[in-house]
Amino acid sequence: MRVHAKRAVALAAGLLSPAVVMADWTMNMAPGVTGTSNQIFSLHMTILWICVAIGVVVFGVMFWSIFAHRKSQGAKPANFHENTVVEILWTIIPLAILVAMAVPATATLVEMYDTSESEVDIKVTGYQWRWRYEYINDDFGYFSSLSTPREQIENRQAKGENYLLEVDNPLVIPVGKKVRFLLTANDVIHSWWVPEFGVKKDAIPGFINETWTRVDEPGIYRGQCTELCGKDHGFMPVVVEAVPEEEYNAWVAEQRAAAETERQLTEKDWTLDELMERGEKAYASACASCHQPDGTGMPPAFPALKGSQIATEDMAAHIDIVVNGKSGTAMQAFGGQLSEVDLAAVITYERNAWGNNTGEMVTPKEIFDYKNQE
Amino acid sequence: MADHQTYYVPEQSKWPIVATVGLGVTLYGAASIMVNGNQGESTGGSWFMFWIGALIMAYMLFGWFGSVIRESRAGLYSDQMDRSFRWGMSWFIFSEVMFFAAFFGALFYVRVFVVPWIGGEGDKGSTNMLWEGFQASWPLINNPDPQVYQGPKEVIGPWGLPLINTILLVTSSFTVTIAHHALKAGNRAKVKLWLAATIALAVVFMFVQGYEYAHAYGDLDLTLQSGIYGSTFFMLTGFHGAHVMLGTLMLFIMLVRIIKGHFTEDNHFGFEAAAWYWHFVDVVWLGLFVFVYVI
Amino acid sequence: MSSVADTHSQEHHHGPAKGISRWLLTTNHKDIGSMYLIFSFAMFLLGGSMAMVIRAELFQPGLQIVQPEFFNQMTTMHGLIMVFGAVMPAFVGLANWMLPLMIGAPDMALPRMNNWSFWLLPCAFLILVSTLFMEGGAPNFGWTFYAPLSTTYGPPSTTFFIFAIHIMGVSSIMGAINVIATILNMRAPGMKMMKMPLFVWTWLITAFLLIAVMPVLAGAVTMMLMDINFGTSFFDASGGGDPVLFQHVFWFFGHPEVYIMILPAFGAISHIVPAFSRKPLFGYASMVYAVGAIALLSFLVWAHHMFTVGIPLAGQLFFMYATLLIAVPTGVKVFNWVTTMFRGSLSFEAPMLFAVAFIILFTIGGFSGLMLAIAPADFQYHDTYFVVAHFHYVLVPGAIFGIFASAYFWLPKWTGHMYDETLAKTHFWLSFIGMNLAFFPMHFLGLAGMPRRIPDYALQFSDFNMVSSIGAFMFGVTQLLFLFIVVKCVRGGEKAAAKPWDGAEGLEWTVPSPAPYHTFSTPPEVK
Numbered sequence A: 001m002r003v004h005a006k007r008a009v010a011l012a013a014g015l016l017s018p019a020v021v022m023a024d025w026t027m028n029m030a031p032g033v034t035g036t037s038n039q040i041f042s043l044h045m046t047i048l049w050i051c052v053a054i055g056v057v058v059f060g061v062m063f064w065s066i067f068a069h070r071k072s073q074g075a076k077p078a079n080f081h082e083n084t085v086v087e088i089l090w091t092i093i094p095l096a097i098l099v100a101m102a103v104p105a106t107a108t109l110v111e112m113y114d115t116s117e118s119e120v121d122i123k124v125t126g127y128q129w130r131w132r133y134e135y136i137n138d139d140f141g142y143f144s145s146l147s148t149p150r151e152q153i154e155n156r157q158a159k160g161e162n163y164l165l166e167v168d169n170p171l172v173i174p175v176g177k178k179v180r181f182l183l184t185a186n187d188v189i190h191s192w193w194v195p196e197f198g199v200k201k202d203a204i205p206g207f208i209n210e211t212w213t214r215v216d217e218p219g220i221y222r223g224q225c226t227e228l229c230g231k232d233h234g235f236m237p238v239v240v241e242a243v244p245e246e247e248y249n250a251w252v253a254e255q256r257a258a259a260e261t262e263r264q265l266t267e268k269d270w271t272l273d274e275l276m277e278r279g280e281k282a283y284a285s286a287c288a289s290c291h292q293p294d295g296t297g298m299p300p301a302f303p304a305l306k307g308s309q310i311a312t313e314d315m316a317a318h319i320d321i322v323v324n325g326k327s328g329t330a331m332q333a334f335g336g337q338l339s340e341v342d343l344a345a346v347i348t349y350e351r352n353a354w355g356n357n358t359g360e361m362v363t364p365k366e367i368f369d370y371k372n373q374e
Numbered sequence B: 001m002a003d004h005q006t007y008y009v010p011e012q013s014k015w016p017i018v019a020t021v022g023l024g025v026t027l028y029g030a031a032s033i034m035v036n037g038n039q040g041e042s043t044g045g046s047w048f049m050f051w052i053g054a055l056i057m058a059y060m061l062f063g064w065f066g067s068v069i070r071e072s073r074a075g076l077y078s079d080q081m082d083r084s085f086r087w088g089m090s091w092f093i094f095s096e097v098m099f100f101a102a103f104f105g106a107l108f109y110v111r112v113f114v115v116p117w118i119g120g121e122g123d124k125g126s127t128n129m130l131w132e133g134f135q136a137s138w139p140l141i142n143n144p145d146p147q148v149y150q151g152p153k154e155v156i157g158p159w160g161l162p163l164i165n166t167i168l169l170v171t172s173s174f175t176v177t178i179a180h181h182a183l184k185a186g187n188r189a190k191v192k193l194w195l196a197a198t199i200a201l202a203v204v205f206m207f208v209q210g211y212e213y214a215h216a217y218g219d220l221d222l223t224l225q226s227g228i229y230g231s232t233f234f235m236l237t238g239f240h241g242a243h244v245m246l247g248t249l250m251l252f253i254m255l256v257r258i259i260k261g262h263f264t265e266d267n268h269f270g271f272e273a274a275a276w277y278w279h280f281v282d283v284v285w286l287g288l289f290v291f292v293y294v295i
Numbered sequence C: 001m002s003s004v005a006d007t008h009s010q011e012h013h014h015g016p017a018k019g020i021s022r023w024l025l026t027t028n029h030k031d032i033g034s035m036y037l038i039f040s041f042a043m044f045l046l047g048g049s050m051a052m053v054i055r056a057e058l059f060q061p062g063l064q065i066v067q068p069e070f071f072n073q074m075t076t077m078h079g080l081i082m083v084f085g086a087v088m089p090a091f092v093g094l095a096n097w098m099l100p101l102m103i104g105a106p107d108m109a110l111p112r113m114n115n116w117s118f119w120l121l122p123c124a125f126l127i128l129v130s131t132l133f134m135e136g137g138a139p140n141f142g143w144t145f146y147a148p149l150s151t152t153y154g155p156p157s158t159t160f161f162i163f164a165i166h167i168m169g170v171s172s173i174m175g176a177i178n179v180i181a182t183i184l185n186m187r188a189p190g191m192k193m194m195k196m197p198l199f200v201w202t203w204l205i206t207a208f209l210l211i212a213v214m215p216v217l218a219g220a221v222t223m224m225l226m227d228i229n230f231g232t233s234f235f236d237a238s239g240g241g242d243p244v245l246f247q248h249v250f251w252f253f254g255h256p257e258v259y260i261m262i263l264p265a266f267g268a269i270s271h272i273v274p275a276f277s278r279k280p281l282f283g284y285a286s287m288v289y290a291v292g293a294i295a296l297l298s299f300l301v302w303a304h305h306m307f308t309v310g311i312p313l314a315g316q317l318f319f320m321y322a323t324l325l326i327a328v329p330t331g332v333k334v335f336n337w338v339t340t341m342f343r344g345s346l347s348f349e350a351p352m353l354f355a356v357a358f359i360i361l362f363t364i365g366g367f368s369g370l371m372l373a374i375a376p377a378d379f380q381y382h383d384t385y386f387v388v389a390h391f392h393y394v395l396v397p398g399a400i401f402g403i404f405a406s407a408y409f410w411l412p413k414w415t416g417h418m419y420d421e422t423l424a425k426t427h428f429w430l431s432f433i434g435m436n437l438a439f440f441p442m443h444f445l446g447l448a449g450m451p452r453r454i455p456d457y458a459l460q461f462s463d464f465n466m467v468s469s470i471g472a473f474m475f476g477v478t479q480l481l482f483l484f485i486v487v488k489c490v491r492g493g494e495k496a497a498a499k500p501w502d503g504a505e506g507l508e509w510t511v512p513s514p515a516p517y518h519t520f521s522t523p524p525e526v527k
């Protein structure tokens, strides 16, 4: 009894503490770390103060009337109901204010639209529900998905500092260089936003939108997908690490090497256990959001794989649906998204986890052949 | 003043509620047909529902218009009432114009912006990265992804059947006007003749249109599924065709009423409404001819 | 012929029919007006309950009571039901009740069609709400239903949703046609256009907007229907279409739609403020021109909802400038109201309280709208709670307070009784506080970076969310008080005079309270 009570208290305290410790009453936009974000911030403040000023005047007159011209105070109504001069004035003055607002806004906008002369080009693709970053000049790319554990989301564990704003593989960019983003999406519209850069742009399937940034301070910057993109729209954060140039170059070299090793892994002879181990990870990051960690899915939208006919019997159909997806449903073609190794691993995993004990496995080579026979 | 005193307000009417049930049941049935069909389930019950709804709608239309016609012939309607009908019909036609405007807007947007962008031109030209090998053209024969949307072999040129159809419809606008003038002049035989001629032209139009569709589907592979050209083509001509049918039905009812001796020289709003509608259908066609077929 | 004789003879017995058939078969503008108002309040409660689910889930970070799937359905249905079910029908209800009374007409121009317009609404919402119980769930793609989330990736119930929208559209278009025909054709002799009460003017222009944009919405959903069920590729790049095409068509409807939800409130406020200031409305003519200007401009600004989708720079600039311009005529209206109050003889009964709150809070909402209109800044605001704050400020203390103000203003005319002023003032103050508590912190949340349409959020947003939820519950519960006040007023209370407000002007106050079942069978003469 006592133990339970203690545990409950500890859990409750753990659950509530972030709320208390981190009490945060941020009220305004952050100025951010780029030229664009600073310009936006100053535009924002200018307009805000203009509005406040107009508000003070308008509401001032109103409150004056409310206090001074009350019937209960014996106010007698005047009878005027027109005054051309005043009416013209209060048409012209706001117009002038608006023009004054539009000028700096136009300048900022023109600059934001200038994507020329970039030094690094990164293709950003939105998927349900993660991002893929491709360094088009350097020939490698990877996925970036939420890394907050389910337990925290479901309140079974205390929430971490960067709850919902943390990913497995952040985007890495060099400081001080103009980075151009080519945004697109694979399924529905997403929107890539990093508040501190002042960059937000929709990622639209079938089209490429361009935008850019130049970050001067190294650091980790966090944002989120801002276009409703289905179930896990709230769970696809953007994390960007801006690092000094040497560090960036080293990182790029490392990634290129890793991409090469990955290609070699396809050739290796894999055992069932190795595939299962790798498959579990790949499944958790790519598939679990729909089919659930325990493979039970969320019928009818997302079928269960546990005990599913495809995942227990027909191997060919299984490979086919994972590699090619099923058009018109949320089940995407993973053939282009995952490496051969991961595809083999995930399929093997699905055929052996959660009591689907078929004992069957498929090797990366087989997947490679399958893809290239078509 | 006298006008106002006799503004006719029917006390109660069952038609609105019948119409609601009819429309609701029809559309619910239609939606079930599509949803069940997509999931490979049986659609028998849905079709049944759809037809029940359609029957109720038909009953309502006869009943409602029937009572309006009877009231009108019983002289319950004042001039003011007549003006209400006129405003009603004009604004209804305006709403139809805006409905077509949505589709024309889609067509213009696609032609002026989207297809060139995908083809690598203009502000979003880098989009072409995703569609290597795609070249912008209009009519769009090769779609960006021909695996998903197989493009048409060819599209329908303007100077064959569409030109004939244009001539038919323009002529029908004249014939219906002649009929109208004849009605105002009290020459009933002439009304019947020219109204019948209008309907005949309309029927031929629909026949030609049907033939053209068969040709498009059968020989050219130009279908709803053949990419954006087919989509806009069939959406615009299809909805226009549906409006032609409705207009023809209206004209036909007017013909029946003329034969039955309804309407007078200066009181025949039903006829005029049908004629207005017919002119509207005609004007939409001219827009279609120019923007869908010619340019 | 006999049936004609029947209907004709019915014209002579006055007063409503008995039983349910009175409501099902009626052609009386007052009955239909009441039905619209009751329906819209029911929808307000339904849509509001969904907002309560949203706010309860957002009370704390983490997933507590609903799953993300269902949360999205709640957001979507809340938006749709509030916009199409609560606000629009409420204004149509007010129009039905008041337009004939204000212009001295015996009824609406096309009474049977009027009844049909109403009954289509319950039918449409029955279908819409039934999607909640369908396999795959209700629409979950936001009230803006952007493709391809709503087409290729939509739940099966989307097709039903589309037809529900079609039916609502038919209803709105017919309602609007009726309003226009009534105003243009049924005015009492002597009531020139520039003598029409402002509520009539604003409704005339609203009706025009409705007829112009509801068909465009119908076009948008029809394209969706074709993409989903018949293999067209309007919104699919692989066939040469574009998802953004959907957004253009939708917002061509959507932006005028937001003015449809506010212009009639402008009209009503322009009656209430002079009545309780005991002073004529300042700048009648400029009020009329301002509404006209807002309506025309509203067709040229739609892409301000799409600043981040990547429209070309020239377009971006055009839409920014056009949007900014709308502040000018709207400002004229605000200034006119304030000047009307200036040097009046003010008293603060419930309608006036709501009207004053309307002016202040709507203006705040307008200011945030203006901030959103600055395109570069919108890159930061877009799709965050700042936008949610903006539109709730124009919709809740705007549209909804406008409706409450009108309801209290005209309740004596409708029921023949005075409502309970103390309770009404309580309703006002609780609503006022609750509403600000609920929606003001949303500005901060948005600026701090909280996206909209998310069921769970990062920890730095916790505190303001909790405040907001508490305010929302407070506001929500308060609305039950309104229901109580209205029921109480219908059932009895102090008898209302023909003109219960000493400063009020207009034909509606020349008939007894409650307004007889048939009014102005003989039109009054307007000097």
Ligand code: HEA
Residues within 6 Å of the ligand: A051, A054, A058, A094, A095, A097, A098, C144, C258, C259, C261, C262, C304, C305, C323, C324, C326, C327, C328, C330, C331, C332, C334, C362, C363, C364, C365, C366, C367, C368, C369, C370, C372, C373, C374, C378, C381, C382, C383, C387, C390, C391, C394, C395, C398, C399
């Ligand atoms: C009743 C409804 C209503 C009304 C009246 C308005 C009024 C305005 N709205 Fe709002 N709006 C919505 C409902 C409404 N809006 C909704 C529902 C959305 C979100 C939709 C969605 O995405 O779900 C939205 C979203 C929205 C956006 C898109 C934001 C985004 O998604 O990123 C923008 C951007 O420009 C905008 C701007 C404006 C402007 C400039 C006005 C102007 O009309 C305001 C004018 C009024 C004033 C300015 C105040 C009074 C004026 C003065 C006192 C004069 C002097 C003032 C100056 C010179 C500064 N609105």
Ligand code: HEA
Residues within 6 Å of the ligand: C044, C045, C046, C047, C048, C049, C051, C052, C054, C055, C075, C076, C078, C079, C080, C082, C083, C086, C087, C141, C142, C143, C144, C388, C392, C395, C396, C399, C400, C438, C452, C453, C454, C472, C473, C474, C475, C476, C477, C479, C480
């Ligand atoms: C006229 C329109 C209107 C109105 C009146 C409201 C009213 C309210 N709205 Fe909103 N809202 C929209 C139009 C409107 N809304 C739109 C268009 C969206 C965008 C949707 C989208 O993103 O697609 C939106 C989105 C929206 C969101 C964002 C959701 C998201 O992004 O995920 C939130 C969150 O707090 C919210 C809250 C509220 C609240 C608390 C009220 C309150 O004012 C409601 C108060 C009313 C009641 C509560 C009902 C009465 C009381 C009872 C039935 C008794 C029971 C009460 C209790 C148990 C407390 N609304």
Ligand code: CUA
Residues within 6 Å of the ligand: A126, A127, A129, A189, A190, A191, A225, A226, A227, A228, A229, A230, A232, A233, A234, A236
């Ligand atoms: Cu991706 Cu929202």
Ligand SMILES: [Cu+2]
Residues within 6 Å of the ligand: C254, C255, C258, C301, C302, C304, C305
């Ligand atoms: Cu807008």
